[in-house]
Amino acid sequence: MKKILWSFAAFTLLSGGLFGADPAASASGGPISEIAGQFGVNGHTLIVQMLNFGLVGAALYFLAVKPVAKTLDERQQKIADGLQYAEEMKTQLAEAERERAEKIKEAAQEAQRILTEAREQSKEMIEKKTQEAAAQAEAILRKASEATELERQKMLSDVRQEVARLVVATTSTVLTTELSDADKKTFSDAAARELAGSVN
């Protein structure tokens, strides 16, 4: 816009130079004056018109063109700001996208690490539990074996005692019925002498 205004002003000045700068030349009948005369150009009128045009142009410039230009500049600035903001937003979005991707990648790596650790821990726990179960099974088997052995020993002892009791009872009964009084006396005398002899 400013370029247009400056072009107009330059044209005006050039025009003034062409047609109003040398009225004497025009009166003297130079080629330019002749041409201006042929076209009906009056130098004084032209100057006044140029001044009038300059005043109108200045008024237009300061009252209309300049505010419009200011508004346009502001709008241009706003657009530029908007574009810059959009560019920044785009950059920030790209940065956010990059950070998001990075965080997703880190999260995936962390998840993978946790998963690996969990697998290792679960594997260790399975091995530990397996060993514990094996130890418990072994202990149970050992206790069962010991209990069986104890039970067997107890049964053997019970059988021995029962057999001994039966043998003693049978022997007592047989000896009581079979031994005569003379036999008993003979045995008692021998036992008493043996006992008396053994104490010294």
Place this chain on the structure above:
Amino acid sequence: MTRDKKVLSLAKRLVEMSREGGIVTEAGVSEVLAGIKKIKPRRELLLLKTYLYFIRKAVAEQTAVVATPGALGKDTLAAIETQFSALYGRTIHAVIEENPSLIAGVRIRIGDDVYDASVAGRLKRLAESVR
């Protein structure tokens, strides 16, 4: 059994007074009892109970109770008295106590000591050894 030291001491002295030749005799005991009855000491009943306890113990220690299911020969009893008198260092008098449950053999008790040579005892020890 009392814990009165005076009564215990007096009872033991009375038991010693009841011995004749180291043996508690009926005459000695009767003489001591007559003396107690005559003197009438303090706590007479307690003294008599304690004296009875020690007399029973002394009689048991000087007597070999020979349990047997039947009779024993006199020589056997004499041998028992001789051997156990020599063992204990005091005169031991043997008495027979009939016990058919012994089946055969003898079981001699002197005080708290028991010597078993009976068939029943041997069978019992046999049964116990099997356990």
